[in-house]
Amino acid sequence: MTDSNTATPIETDALIVGAGPVGLFAIFELGMLKIKAHIVDSLEQIGGQCTALYPEKPIFDIPAWPKIDGAELIEKLEEQAAPFDPVYHLNEQVAGLARQDDGRFLMETSQGTRFLTKSVVIAAGGGAFGPNRPPLEGLEGFEGTSVFYMVRRREDFRGKRIVIAGGGDSAVDWAMSLPEVAEKVYVVHRRDKFRAAPESVERMNAWAENGKLELVTPYQLSGLDGTDGQLSAVLVKDFDGNERRLEADVLLPFFGLAAKLGPIADWGFPIEKQVIPVDRATCQTAEPGIYAIGDVAQYDGKLKLILQGFADAAAAAHSIRDIVYPDEPLHFEYSTTKGIPSG
Numbered sequence: 001m002t003d004s005n006t007a008t009p010i011e012t013d014a015l016i017v018g019a020g021p022v023g024l025f026a027i028f029e030l031g032m033l034k035i036k037a038h039i040v041d042s043l044e045q046i047g048g049q050c051t052a053l054y055p056e057k058p059i060f061d062i063p064a065w066p067k068i069d070g071a072e073l074i075e076k077l078e079e080q081a082a083p084f085d086p087v088y089h090l091n092e093q094v095a096g097l098a099r100q101d102d103g104r105f106l107m108e109t110s111q112g113t114r115f116l117t118k119s120v121v122i123a124a125g126g127g128a129f130g131p132n133r134p135p136l137e138g139l140e141g142f143e144g145t146s147v148f149y150m151v152r153r154r155e156d157f158r159g160k161r162i163v164i165a166g167g168g169d170s171a172v173d174w175a176m177s178l179p180e181v182a183e184k185v186y187v188v189h190r191r192d193k194f195r196a197a198p199e200s201v202e203r204m205n206a207w208a209e210n211g212k213l214e215l216v217t218p219y220q221l222s223g224l225d226g227t228d229g230q231l232s233a234v235l236v237k238d239f240d241g242n243e244r245r246l247e248a249d250v251l252l253p254f255f256g257l258a259a260k261l262g263p264i265a266d267w268g269f270p271i272e273k274q275v276i277p278v279d280r281a282t283c284q285t286a287e288p289g290i291y292a293i294g295d296v297a298q299y300d301g302k303l304k305l306i307l308q309g310f311a312d313a314a315a316a317a318h319s320i321r322d323i324v325y326p327d328e329p330l331h332f333e334y335s336t337t338k339g340i341p342s343g
C-alpha cells in the first residue's frame with residue numbers, strides 16, 4: 001500500500017472483493033442486516049464467471065429458477081441488491097490491505113481508491129480475471145492505444161487495419177464483424193483449424209475467400225512495430241521461422257481470460273491451492289474481520305456451486321453484524337416479516 005496516497009478513504013461497514021454472483025448476493029444479505037457495502041471488481045462488468053464465461057448458457061440448479069441464463073441471473077441479483085444502494089467500483093483490482101489501530105482495515109485498489117472498512121468479504125472466485133497477454137516485447141507501451149483485449153464499440157475501429165490473433169470464439173466472432181467497418185482485417189492463428197463453433201468458422205472461411213479478411217495461418221505473433229503507442233505493423237512467424245510483416249494500426253489478441261488471486265495471497269492468512277480456508281459456520285478466515293465466501297472459500301464438504309456461495313454470504317453477513325453492531329443483540333426475522341427498504 002502506498003503511503004503517498006492522501007486521498008480521503010471511503011468509509012464503509014463492509015468491502016466486498018468480487019462482483020460475481022456470490023459477491024452480489026452478499027450485498028443483499030448484508031443490506032438486510034443494515035450493513036452498508038462497497039464492492040470492487042477487476043472486470044469492467046459485474047457477474048464474475050457467469051458474465052465473463054457463460055452469459056448465454058442456461059443454469060439449471062438455482063433454486064426456484066428451473067432454467068436461467070448466466071447473464072439473466074446476474075441481472076436478477078443486481079436488481080435484488082439495488083434497494084441497498086451498493087457502490088460498485090469496477091475495473092479496479094484490490095491491492096494493499098492493512099489493519100488500523102481502531103481495528104478497521106485500510107484497503108487500496110490498483111486505481112488508488114482507498115477504503116476504510118469494518119470488515120472485508122472476499123468473494124474473489126478463482127481470482128481476478130484478466131486477459132492472457134501474448135509475450136511480445138514492448139507490448140505494454142501499446143496497450144489501450146493500439147492493443148485491446150476486448151472490443152467495446154465496433155465503431156472505434158472504423159477505417160483501421162486490424163490484426164486479430166487467436167483461434168477461439170472471440171477471435172472468430174470479431175473476424176466476422178469487424179470487416180464491415182475496418183479497412184483491412186487479418187486473422188492470425190498458430191493452427192489452420194479454429195476452435196470456434198463450426199458454423200462460425202465456415203462463415204469466416206467464406207469471408208476470407210471473398211477477400212473481406214485474410215487468414216494468416218499457421219503463424220504466431222512475434223513482434224510489434226510502432227512509436228509512441230501507435231502501431232504501424234505486427235510481425236508474425238511460422239514454425240520454420242519465416243517472418244511476415246502485417247501493416248496494421250490495431251492488434252486484438254483474443255487468448256482467453258486468466259484468473260489469479262494476486263495481492264490477496266499476501267494478506268497474511270493461509271491460502272491453499274488458490275482457496276482460503278474458513279470457519280464453516282461464519283466464513284471467517286484466520287484473520288478476524290476478513291471473510292471468504294463462494295468459490296474462493298474452503299471448508300469440509302464445500303461445493304463450488306452458486307447456491308452454496310449464496311449460503312456462505314448469509315453466514316458471513318450474520319457474523320459481520322456482530323462487528324458493525326456489537327451492542328445490539330440480533331432479533332432474527334424472516335424477510336417476509338421485515339420486508340426490504342422501499343426505493
Ligand SMILES: Cc1cc2nc3c(=O)[nH]c(=O)nc-3n(C[C@H](O)[C@H](O)[C@H](O)COP(=O)(O)OP(=O)(O)OC[C@H]3O[C@@H](n4cnc5c(N)ncnc54)[C@H](O)[C@@H]3O)c2cc1C
Binds near residue numbers: 019021
Ligand atoms: C462454464 C461454467 C458453467 C458453470 N455452470 C454452473 C452451474 O450450472 N451451476 C452452478 O452452481 N455453478 C456453475 N458454475 C460455477 C459458478 O459459475 C461459480 O461457482 C460461481 O461463479 C462462483 O461465484 P463467485 O462469486 O464465488 O466467483 P466468480 O464468479 O469467480 O466471481 C469472482 C469475481 O471476483 C473478481 N475478483 C477476483 N479477485 C479480485 C481482486 N483481487 N480484485 C478485484 N476483483 C477481483 C473477479 O474478477 C470476478 O469477477 C459454472 C462455471 C463455469 C465456468
